[in-house]
Amino acid sequence: MIQSSQQQSKRTRSYVEEVYRLIEQKPDIVDIIILNKRGNPVKSTMEQPSAIEFSGLYGILKDKVQSGLQKIDPDDELLMLRVRTKANEVLITPDEKITVMVVQNAKDRIQL
Structure with a gap:
């Protein structure tokens, strides 16, 4: 049993x-x-206190979004959450093992 857990x-x-x-x-x-x-947080580019704070805020936001989704469609599930500001974009993708949170520059890549 311990060996299986370690694997x-x-x-x-x-x-x-x-x-x-x-x-x-x-x-x-x-x-x-x-x-x-x-x-x-198990791996991060942020300092540990910031990563903990950010992940806690994400947990609150995720719960609110899931609650809203349940009211719209009880069978629906959260696949990705995207929040964009003028300067940054936060992409949050939960799966069965981990949740990935990425902050990136919110540059428009469309050249006119």
Whole structure:
């Protein structure tokens, strides 16, 4: 039983590292936070206190969004949350293992 748990932990760590590496390569990334199932930051470009604060605020926002979605359609689920300001864009993507939060520069890439 302990060995199975350790193998699962190694798979999850490698999954986190791979996701982090792929995101880090994208242009205009400012910050990355990866949360475990419990909502705790496990890897981040932010200082630990900031990552904890940011993930806590995300938890509140996610609960409110899910509550609203349930009222609209009880069978629907949150796949991605995108919040954009003039300067930044925050993309939040939960899955069954981790939640990925990315802050990026909100540049318009459309050239007219």
